[in-house]
Amino acid sequence: MSGKDNTGVSRRNFLAAAGAFGVVGLTGCLGGGGSITATGSNTVAPITQEAAESYQDTNDDALVDVSPEGTGAGFSEFCQGRSDIQSASRDITEDEIEDCAASDVEYSRYTVGLDGLAVVKNAENDWVDNITLDELQAIWEFEATDEVTQWSDVRDEWPDEEMSLHARDSASGTFDYFTANVVGERGDIRDDYSATSQTNEIMDAVASETHGFGWGGLGYAEAVIDDGQPLELVPVESDQDGDFYLPTEENVESGLYSPLARPLFFFVNHATLQESPDLIGSYVRHYINNQDSFADAAGFFAAPDEEQNANHDRFTEVLQDLGVEDEVSTEAEYY
């Protein structure tokens, strides 16, 4: 960029900036128009983004802005009415329900897919063939700190070697889900493992250490395995029949890989839906119509067909309640 261009840009820019301050001062509000604001989980963001790009392909003047602040931070925006769609890798909590109620934000929930939480070990680890839910709890609960440190502390026949534990940090919805469903209480975790906000780091670390062990989103584990790195999935006990299962498509979608398969959601704000039913309503319909392929493209599993039909029924009901059913141009496709 030459010096000449630079002055041109900065002058235009200065005007734009000054104008923007003026506009903000006058109206106190920007945005609206043809754009949809989607906040929430960075796990679900890829699915919502797939839906956004696919919707924008067929609707030229529609914009869907996906921001990935995380499930919790996203709910605090959503519950103050600042977003139209909220993606979540866990259900809404009691506190968040109260927040939404306090600001009179009404919403409804839709299931978009299933995520398998993979338990992973290094490929050189030939002693861990499977793991029970009790053993997972024994490894990860707070009481395990400084107590359960060697493989032999978990199962007697395993070696007297230190485990190297890697998992997500407490800011993530994945962490909330794992601690609530495996350890037993949300937020209950030992305090001497390597906590990271990047699932890639968990997988890379376990692939590089013989005694590495951890958990994280299945899509991340599979990408590392496909890359040829020494990482393996561990079959986990099912709370359905007590057998051990790997997070395959079949096991996750049939519900056998439980409790480590979790549903992923999005929430819709009813107030903004009523304001622009064609824009937001059509996007939501488009999302639900194609949710299986969006989830698949983002590395997740499809939710059961009943869930998809239930999504449509619930959304139809919401539109009827709001009296805007006729203004949504995208038709529901049932399975």
Place this chain on the structure above:
Amino acid sequence: MSTKDQLGDIIDEGVSYEEVRGKLFLSLCIAASFFGIAMLVLLLWDVIATTHQAVFEFNVDPVHFLTQTSSRTAENAGFYSAIIGSLWLMVLVSVMAFFVGVGTAVYLEEYAPDNRWTRLFEANLANLAGVPSVVYGLLVLGVIVNGAGMGPILLAGALALALLIMPIIIVSSIEALRAVPDGVRQGSAAAGATRWQTIRNVVLPAAMPGIITGTILALARAIGETAPLIMVGALFITTRTPGPLDRFGAMPTEIYTWAAQPERQFIAMAGFGILILLGVLFTMQGIAVYIRRRYEVDFGE
């Protein structure tokens, strides 16, 4: 070492002991400076290797990469919109931070009385320069994005970055103004110039290379910041080219998102993005060094 029978022996031993200590210290210093260089080389090597992987293993076309907007599909994704986002941020940040920053510095150095309050003010500026960047992001999120209802647009991101680097610009501008000797000001005053004329025609031109250098280095810091932009509400990925009033993403936020994706191609492309960002940073540093060398005025005599 006190039981020697000859004075000379004691002295010799003492000297050689000190010499050994001196050499040890020197080698430690050399090792310390090589450590920094080694880390930089390691970083550059890693980034270049990842870029190589992106181009040759995943067949990322550099032209496509630099001219296309981002996408959820790695094959379609490009860096163009993020680059434009960063350029807009840079332009807006420099406009916002430069005039306020230099104005503050001129007031503090040329006009303000040298009393306890001014010194307290300056000490606070130095402290502000050390505040973590995410704090400025939270401030702008609370006050501007939500409070004033501006929304998470590029201008709000620029405001966070401008706040972040303003103390740095003020402090470096004060240093530059201070480097102009008082004799120059007095000479101008003796020739009949008013204070305003002295500042406008004598002091500012002399201090400008230092001020510009400080501003460019501060901008280089701003351009690499991720945390305040994420707080303000940068997009997951930048699928369209932002203007000042649009939702936005920039180079560091795009790199952050890509590096966190499971697809290995996105991770390799993040390396390519880092290379571009580093290129911009080195260019800015180079311009700063050039301006300092080219326009430096020596009042030494």
